[in-house]
Amino acid sequence: MDYKLANLRGILKTQVLIIGGGPSGLLLSQVLMKAGIETIILEKQSRQYILNRIRAGVIEPNSVEVLKNAGIGDRIDAEGIKHQGTILSHDDHTIRIDFQKATKKAVTVYGQTEITKDLFKAQDNLNAKIFHGIKNIRVENLCEKSPRIIFDTETDEQKYIEADFIAGCDGFHGISRSWIPEKNLSVYENRYPFGWLGILSETPPVNDELIYSSSSSGFALASMRSSKLSRYYIQCDLETKPEDYTDDFFWLELKKRLPKKYSEKLITGPSIEKSIAPLRSFVVEPIQYGKLYLAGDAAHIVPPTGAKGLNLAISDIYYLSQAFITFYNDNEKTLLESYSQIALKRIWKTVRFSWWMTTLLHTFPNSSHFEKKIQSSEFFNLSESQYAMGALAENYVGLPY
């Protein structure tokens, strides 16, 4: 079969057709193209829209390695900020989790927006085929030799693409997951009764490491994107909208929730972005069906407390790209056939960690006195045990692939 992009009777052909041009889809395309495998990306939004999304910021060392191997490590090395530890607090009690001491590793603070920018640039250099603004996407022959995708372009032209494989990288609200018949899919979900109200502000961060703070007023996170750009979050009611919160209210609430020694030195300023994210744990099994392979948020969601969403997307892409490369280079199907099984093992361990961090640090509206006591006791156990702190550090810097 001639894989060179050929417009045969109006049907485009490629080897791996990727639905979704977020970090998962762009990274998969980048790794595969570097290995000589043809890809096409179909994305429903514009490039500008994707680059304006403010999301993840804490990158595991494994993820940095994958990004470097994909040829986009230069800016992360130059501009990423290495964090050797993080602060956890319960009212005014604080503990520092020392990643370096426990694991000899550090995480890197580098925004998802910057990673996406680097990936688009690298994809442009490889002349990647990315269709933006696509609509009405549907699939045919998913379990046959050459599945086919039909869609409308931005200018309402109908197009067909035949591929060897389809990668569903279209996020939680995407379409590809729905192509797996319900009877073949198990869904595991836990919705938390709160969200995170996040703001971005052009102010210096309150601390040079992240502060995860649990207080009687609710959870708060003090994070950053650079030495001049802070990202702060407070736990909020799910029924509210960002417009319901003034900047003044946000800063007051954040001060209440941070330990005193930090809140006293908090520098405030106008927010340049404000959004609410609901918290949810969600996993489907299996994450492959016929010629479809799901990766990233299309397959699972974690609450952001452990900073794992993007990192988990990158580990999926690591497993999936290796599987495609061994298939095309060595005609070896074992990794492709076991992708779901291999990836889900790490996904579930990460889902557990994100759930645990969320449970430890948030105020649950209906928790009993007993549950509140257990929550405090969990925190003090952590603060007094090197082993417990080591386990947190091991998970936070990322489990091995």
Ligand SMILES: Cc1cc2nc3c(=O)[nH]c(=O)nc-3n(C[C@H](O)[C@H](O)[C@H](O)COP(=O)(O)OP(=O)(O)OC[C@H]3O[C@@H](n4cnc5c(N)ncnc54)[C@H](O)[C@@H]3O)c2cc1C
């Ligand atoms: C508000 C918010 C804050 C977050 N904060 C953090 C954090 O601090 N730390 C962390 O690790 N993670 C965080 N995450 C999670 C992290 O951003 C995601 O895990 C990551 O974006 C997953 O990448 P993805 O490419 O799999 O999915 P996405 O980034 O969702 O990309 C999917 C792409 O598919 C496109 N698409 C959707 N439907 C279709 C369709 N039908 N056809 C074609 N294209 C389609 C979308 O437009 C999108 O560009 C956050 C997420 C949100 C929403």
